[in-house]
Amino acid sequence: xxxxxxxxxxDKLHWEVENLRREVAAKSRHPALTPAFWLSLTGTLLALVxxxxxxxxxxxxxxxxxxxxxxxxxxxxxxxxxKHKLARDIDELKNAHEQMQTQKEERDKELRTLVDAxxxxxxxxxxxxxxxxxxxxxxxxxxxxxxxxxxAIDASFQQQLKIIERIGR
Numbered sequence: 521x522x523x524x525x526x527x528x529x530x531d532k533l534h535w536e537v538e539n540l541r542r543e544v545a546a547k548s549r550h551p552a553l554t555p556a557f558w559l560s561l562t563g564t565l566l567a568l569v570x571x572x573x574x575x576x577x578x579x580x581x582x583x584x585x586x587x588x589x590x591x592x593x594x595x596x597x598x599x600x601x602x603k604h605k606l607a608r609d610i611d612e613l614k615n616a617h618e619q620m621q622t623q624k625e626e627r628d629k630e631l632r633t634l635v636d637a638x639x640x641x642x643x644x645x646x647x648x649x650x651x652x653x654x655x656x657x658x659x660x661x662x663x664x665x666x667x668x669x670x671x672a673i674d675a676s677f678q679q680q681l682k683i684i685e686r687i688g689r
Contacts, residue, residue, distance in 0.1 A: 613684050631666055
């Protein structure tokens with residue numbers, strides 16, 4: 521028995537014609553109706569959206585950086601202004617200190633003069649006059665007040681010196 525082929529010549533011709541019809545139909549269809557078109561279009565659109573999003577993100581970062589730069593410049597300007605203000609304050613304190621030193625020296629001279637005057641009134645050197653003890657007590661009181669005032673001025677000078685030294689650092 522001879523074997524018959526599964527497909528006859530007629531079947532082959534039928535399927536060949538059918539295949540050509542499908543190819544013609546696919547070629548005559550608009551490209552927008554094919555899956556390949558939609559896949560490529562989707563990829564292109566995604567790339568475009570990503571590029572636009574990256575542009576806006578970059579633009580936002582640029583603006584943020586410029587704001588930070590402006591803030592930093594403002595902080596630097598404020599710091600410079602504060603530095604100049606502190607330098608003026610230091611100069612004023614130094615001048616005040618020098619004036620106080622001068623006043624202290626003048627007060628020291630006055631004190632020495634008063635001490636010399638008080639020593640001149642001591643009863644051991646000369647006999648007391650009728651108002652001598654009263655004058656002596658008054659001068660002793662004046663001397664005590666003057667010494668107390670001098671201590672207060674010295675304490676004030678020391679405090680100002682400490683402030684100036686702290687500012688100078």
